Amino acid sequence: MARDLALALKNVPLRAPAPLFERTRPPRGILNSQIGFMRALGALACVFVVVLPFIDASRYTMSIATSALIYVMLSMGLNVVVGYAGLLDLGYIAFFAVGAYISGILTTTLGWPMWAALPATILACMLAGIIIGAPTLRLRSDYLAIVTLGFGEIIRITANNLDVTGGPSGIHGIPTWTFGGWSFDDGFTLGGIQFPPYVVFYYFVALIVVTVGVIGAGRLAKGKMGRAWKAVRDDEDAAEAMGINTYIAKISAYVIGAVWAGLAGQLMATHLSAISPNSFQFLYSVLILMAVVLGGMGSTPGVIIGALFVSLTPELLRDFAEWRYLIFGIMLIIVMLFRPAGLWPATAVLPWLKKKGRAEAPDFMExxxxxxxxxxxxxxxxxxxxxxxxx
Known part of the structure; x- marks a missing residue:
């Protein structure tokens, strides 16, 4: 009997138990889903970027908008380092300087076109990230912040004392982007509308920021590497105990952040056509870090909002003359008092999508x-x- 029962049990296929109740499907739509609303908001932002020159195409507006987009690019790179990997970096402006000076030297001294200097800028920033990050990323918290601050000042002082970087005068006459026989200085006409050079460069910067800065950093955060960064940020010891190579994870975040900053530095050098060591002071590292913290660390829309707030608010307060920075500081204090996690933190939920109480399970007490x-x-x-x- 026991043998027959064991044989019968052996030949019976195993079946997973059926669920007790059907799981509800995730909501869809713009107003019913967080993801749907964010995608719609991002599409509206892209439309606004495209339409802005048709609303106001003055040189001042395009210059401020281009600088704001470059700030967004910088903030997205620092968000990888600080927001995702949890590495407090106070010398992030060093990679911004490396990208600007490498592109400036190659295009003015060696006569390279700007598009040819782009791969060299990326490689130089990766090398700088490895050189700076390899000895420093074994440190944590305050010690890491102090060392990165020192490296940021070393890069600025070195550029101030080298002949190839122009010394205190910097590099002047940096050319714009050229493709074949056409350059941004020529502009172009589309549909009977003449687009001047500064408007064309604004579109170019917007294209790079949207494709590389925002989409690239967001996709990296959702992948395997992004999960490793967040594990290191939450608890480095626990992440290492779970088999994550924390050193590789940290240095990969540092190198990717350096590449983002280098691209922004090359765009800024082309935008201003001149750079000097005074353009890479410690204050700018603080402003970029402020944009990440103010917007919400680890949040893509929050970092974009923070970068726009930090870059555009002083310009909008220009009518207050010498009082504008005082007003700007007061605004920062008010925001951090009422929104300590940031304007749009990574855990933000839309007000009309607040999680309700869990649905009660059916009664299975029979x-x-x-x-x-x-x-x-x-x-x-x-x-x-x-x-x-x-x-």
Whole structure:
């Protein structure tokens, strides 16, 4: 009897138990889903960027908008380092300087076109990230912040004392982007509308920021590497105990952040056509870090909002003359008092999508019949089980 029952149980296929109740599907739509609303908001932002020159195409507006987009690029790179990996970097402006000076030297001294200097800028920033990050990323918290601050000042002082970087005068006459026989200085006409050079460069910067800065950093954060960064940020010891190579994770975040800053530095050098060591002071590292913290560390929309707030607010307050920075500081204090996690933190939920209480599970307190217990235990029909017991 026992042998027959064991043989019968051996040949019965195992089946997963059916769920007790059906799981509700995630909501969809713009107003019913967080993801849908964010995608719609991002699409509206892209439309606004495209339409802005048709609203106001003055040189001042385009210059401020281009600088704001470059700030967004910088903030997205620092968000990888600080927001995702949890590495407090106070010398992030050093990579911004490396990208600007490498592109400036190659295009003015060696006569390279700007597009040819782009791969060299990326490689130089990766090398700088490894050189600076390799010895420093074994440190944590305050010690890491102090060392990165020192490296940022070393890069600025070195550029101030080298002949190839122009010394205190910097590099002047940095050319714009050229493709074949056409350059941004020529502008172009589309649909009977003449687009001047500064408007064309604004579009170019917007294209790079949207594709590389925002989409690239967001996709990296959702992948395997991004999960490793967040694990290191939350608890480095626990992440290492779970098998994550924390040193590789940190240095990869540092190198990627350096590449983002280098691209922004090359765009800024082309935008201003001149750079000097005074353009890379410690204050700018603080402003970029302020944009990340103010917007919400680890949040892509929050970092964009923070970068726009930090870059545009002083310009909007220009009518207050010498009082504008005082007003700007007061605004920062008010924001941090009422929104300590940032204007749009990574855990933000739209007000009309606040999580409600869990739905109560159906009542399964009824006593099951004895045959069904035997059936669930053996996987056999109740009649077969009873026949086995009779034998």
């Amino acid at each position: 006593e099951p019949a004895e045959p069904s217990v035997m059936e669930s235990a053996s996987g056999l029909p109740a009649e077969m089980a009873e026949e086995g017991e009779g034998r």
